[in-house]
Amino acid sequence: MKTLVAYSSLTGNTQKVAQAISDAIPGAEIHPVDKTPNLSDYGLIIVGFWVDRGQPDRKTQEFIERVEGKPVGFFFTLGAYPDSDHAGDVARVTEEMIAKGQNQVLGSFRCQGKVDPALLERMKKSLPADHPHAQMSPQRKARLEEAAKHPNDEDLLRAKAFADDTYRKALSAPAKPNGGGRP
Template sequence: MKILITYSSKTGNTKRLAEGIYNNIQLSDVTLLPIHEVEEVESYESILVGYWVDKGGPNEEAAKFMEGIKGKKVGLFATLGAYPDSQHGWDSLLKGEALVKEENEVVGKYICQGAVDEKLIEVFRKFAPGNPHAITEAKLKRYEIAKQHPNKVEMESIAILFRERLV
């Protein structure tokens, strides 16, 4: 089985998760490429697509790529600054799944935290209290926690999930 692991990454979180999958999946004939380097998908039976969450769903580059996938086994993985078990995290995964589920077989999906871009945090600091993105002590704590992800355990777990479902 020929597998493509591809990703879009803004700050390196999704790239690290993709590399972790690649290094731990223990399957042969696996290719790892950023989305912008993928020239064709026809020769792959399975495609694992990673994205960073932007505005509650896949970032634009990943979304466009995902919309073009047809007739494949597809696995999704994503990173975000929010807690992955939050409603926002779950909704972000479901929005990604909605882009591929009609034309493909979705074999699994996974989301984990990743560090938030410091430039974005500085923008959030300028928002007035009451704005949903305004900085709070709880958010600052979450941003510190997010810096520890994706971690080795997450990379191994997602690789196992995809390996089990692709063989």
């Protein structure tokens, strides 16, 4: 089955995970979300992104709007803990976006990714002093310090397991008739 791994990454975290996923799938092609070949050629699409204010980043949202009637897996990296409500909300919102195109969501994967220090500096300067992201609480400091260690080798192993699982599911997924698509 021809597989596309499409990713969006500003600072390299998501790209690293995308590469591990692509390496785990026989013959997979890997491309940035805004430079993919024609999607009709692929039997499985795995899309990966960095989380931007609680959602897939804009380029990824535009990509998802072009995906119709496919088996799809998705993954993301984020500053928050992967088991947080915030991460769960991102997964739910993404699943809804993908499902709009009559796609079949086969599974998802997420892990933390270091947050660009320039972004933290900008937040500190531009947000009102009482905003939670303008301050460095002990909890936030601990979360950012943990994020700075990711994606690590263990994340990449889990990403590989997600890739294996998604590929296996796609091989056994019933083919969709033509004519699926966004309402």
